[in-house]
Amino acid sequence: ILELNDITRVYRSESIAVKAVDSVSMTISEKEFVALMGSSGSGKSTLMNILGCLDKLTSGTYLLMGEDVGKMNKNQLSGIRNRMIGFVFQNFHLLPRTTALENVELPLLYSREKLSWKEIRERAKESLKIVGLGDRINHTPNQLSGGQQQRVAIARALVTKPKILLADEPTGNLDSKTTLEIIDIFQKLNDDGLTILMVTHEPDVANFTGRQIVLSDGKIISDKKNKPV
Amino acid sequence: ILELNDITRVYRSESIAVKAVDSVSMTISEKEFVALMGSSGSGKSTLMNILGCLDKLTSGTYLLMGEDVGKMNKNQLSGIRNRMIGFVFQNFHLLPRTTALENVELPLLYSREKLSWKEIRERAKESLKIVGLGDRINHTPNQLSGGQQQRVAIARALVTKPKILLADEPTGNLDSKTTLEIIDIFQKLNDDGLTILMVTHEPDVANFTGRQIVLSDGKIISDKKNKPV
Numbered sequence: 001i002l003e004l005n006d007i008t009r010v011y012r013s014e015s016i017a018v019k020a021v022d023s024v025s026m027t028i029s030e031k032e033f034v035a036l037m038g039s040s041g042s043g044k045s046t047l048m049n050i051l052g053c054l055d056k057l058t059s060g061t062y063l064l065m066g067e068d069v070g071k072m073n074k075n076q077l078s079g080i081r082n083r084m085i086g087f088v089f090q091n092f093h094l095l096p097r098t099t100a101l102e103n104v105e106l107p108l109l110y111s112r113e114k115l116s117w118k119e120i121r122e123r124a125k126e127s128l129k130i131v132g133l134g135d136r137i138n139h140t141p142n143q144l145s146g147g148q149q150q151r152v153a154i155a156r157a158l159v160t161k162p163k164i165l166l167a168d169e170p171t172g173n174l175d176s177k178t179t180l181e182i183i184d185i186f187q188k189l190n191d192d193g194l195t196i197l198m199v200t201h202e203p204d205v206a207n208f209t210g211r212q213i214v215l216s217d218g219k220i221i222s223d224k225k226n227k228p229v
Numbered sequence: 230i231l232e233l234n235d236i237t238r239v240y241r242s243e244s245i246a247v248k249a250v251d252s253v254s255m256t257i258s259e260k261e262f263v264a265l266m267g268s269s270g271s272g273k274s275t276l277m278n279i280l281g282c283l284d285k286l287t288s289g290t291y292l293l294m295g296e297d298v299g300k301m302n303k304n305q306l307s308g309i310r311n312r313m314i315g316f317v318f319q320n321f322h323l324l325p326r327t328t329a330l331e332n333v334e335l336p337l338l339y340s341r342e343k344l345s346w347k348e349i350r351e352r353a354k355e356s357l358k359i360v361g362l363g364d365r366i367n368h369t370p371n372q373l374s375g376g377q378q379q380r381v382a383i384a385r386a387l388v389t390k391p392k393i394l395l396a397d398e399p400t401g402n403l404d405s406k407t408t409l410e411i412i413d414i415f416q417k418l419n420d421d422g423l424t425i426l427m428v429t430h431e432p433d434v435a436n437f438t439g440r441q442i443v444l445s446d447g448k449i450i451s452d453k454k455n456k457p458v
């Protein structure tokens with residue numbers, strides 16, 4: 001479903017050249033629940049942005065559901081992103097003067113599903129309820145705690161019922177109990193067919209997945225399957 | 230050194246009233262290394278902002294080094310913040326179009342210590358080296374990974390050699406190895422006399438401190454001393 005072949009991503013500016021991702025090849029199959037780990041600066045977010053069609057490759061091929069992403073134009077790329085992929089950003093990227101409810105409704109406005117305003121509102125409310133924010137729907141991001149903002153980002157990523165969830169440190173700002181609630185949601189969705197790739201730096205969280213890929217200096221140094229906890 | 234007496238902080242707007250901190254009393258003595266824990270939304274960041282003189286109380290008294298903070302004017306407050314307190318924000322608050330080096334130099338420009346430009350540059354470089362970012366000093370925040378941005382925020386909090394470090398989830402975006410490097414820095418500074426209050430949601434990290442305070446719905450529900458690991 002997600003196939004990276006010899007992917008490299010170099011950041012270049014007048015004074016800087018950083019090989020953030022270095023000749024990475026990996027294949028993620030449908031319904032897998034994979035953890036992506038590695039030290040700070042090892043290339044995880046860069047790899048996630050490439051998989052989420054948010055960033056270009058310097059070299060290599062990325063096949064998404066068998067289609068070559070490198071050959072797509074802007075419209076095809078954003079179409080794929082909206083229909084198939086839910087993305088949780090490491091720094092949330094919520095719209096600042098917009099309520100939690102409106103932030104979560106936003107992806108549905110671009111959706112091809114012809115939803116009524118009422119249906120959009122109901123689905124966004126449901127998504128926020130599931131992550132425990134039913135009583136915060138009218139707060140704007142600066143009226144929310146860090147972990148609450150993170151959960152709004154998760155609710156927004158799931159509201160379009162995507163095929164693939166790319167989550168960059170989705171529990172980084174959450175206490176243990178709230179983390180377990182979120183992982184529980186992910187596991188249920190995975191059982192129902194959602195393919196998940198999740199960046200995490202916590203081994204306890206990684207143990208809930210079926211496979212762990214470790215990056216170091218932009219390269220894959222280990223890729224192990226295991227029995228999830 | 231830090232004494233909160235019956236502190237309450239209510240957020241009010243036309244449609245919202247949230248008691249983020251509810252009748253909290255606590256005393257932190259010089260040279261303590263304290264962990265502040267609690268579930269997402271329990272009031273930790275709000276409490277930290279009050280302690281860091283960044284936010285007003287709705288009621289109660291806050292004595293900082295014996296002085297009543299509520300009676301200070303804007304100049305006295307910012308003077309205290311610059312001279313005595315280093316603050317690591319949960320969402321970093323780095324200046325976006327400014328390099329890591331310039332971000333870390335900034336607090337020294339306000340410092341009363343009459344430092345030369347050369348000394349300011351050297352101290353900022355040293356602070357970044359200590360957190361492992363010696364080779365990233367000219368990157369701007371969008372050219373840094375999440376964990377690297379977090380470490381710039383830590384370097385900036387420490388560059389003025391404060392008496393008190395208030396760190397809100399300083400390792401939330403860091404892998405285990407980098408986390409241990411940061412905690413090691415904190416422990417050394419604590420041995421040298423730095424008072425530290427650190428929000429963390431990871432029990433492993435809290436175990437390195439000598440005392441753990443737990444918040445729930447704005448109230449302190451437990452306050453235990455322990456032998457640090």
Ligand SMILES: Nc1ncnc2c1ncn2[C@@H]1O[C@H](COP(=O)(O)OP(=O)(O)OP(=O)(O)O)[C@@H](O)[C@H]1O
Pocket residue numbers: 136139142143144145146147148173174175240241245247248249267268269270271272273274275276319
């Ligand atoms: N400006 C605001 N207006 C209204 N409510 C607010 C505001 N800021 C925070 N809150 C609410 O106050 C409560 C405490 O927020 P706080 O940021 O202190 O929590 P926290 O313990 O730091 O959480 P986290 O672990 O998720 O970072 C939350 O329930 C939040 O929704």
Ligand SMILES: Nc1ncnc2c1ncn2[C@@H]1O[C@H](COP(=O)(O)OP(=O)(O)OP(=O)(O)O)[C@@H](O)[C@H]1O
Pocket residue numbers: 011012016018019020038039040041042043044045046047090365368371372373374375376377402403404
């Ligand atoms: N726009 C950019 N220009 C130059 N270098 C960059 C840019 N963005 C990222 N980098 C560098 O690329 C490397 C990989 O960054 P990336 O964000 O993928 O790391 P990461 O594994 O997600 O780290 P973390 O765990 O800290 O979030 C880092 O060393 C970073 O400094």
Ligand SMILES: [Mg+2]
Pocket residue numbers: 044045046090168374375376
């Ligand atoms: Mg990252």
Ligand SMILES: [Mg+2]
Pocket residue numbers: 145146147273274275319397
């Ligand atoms: Mg917080």
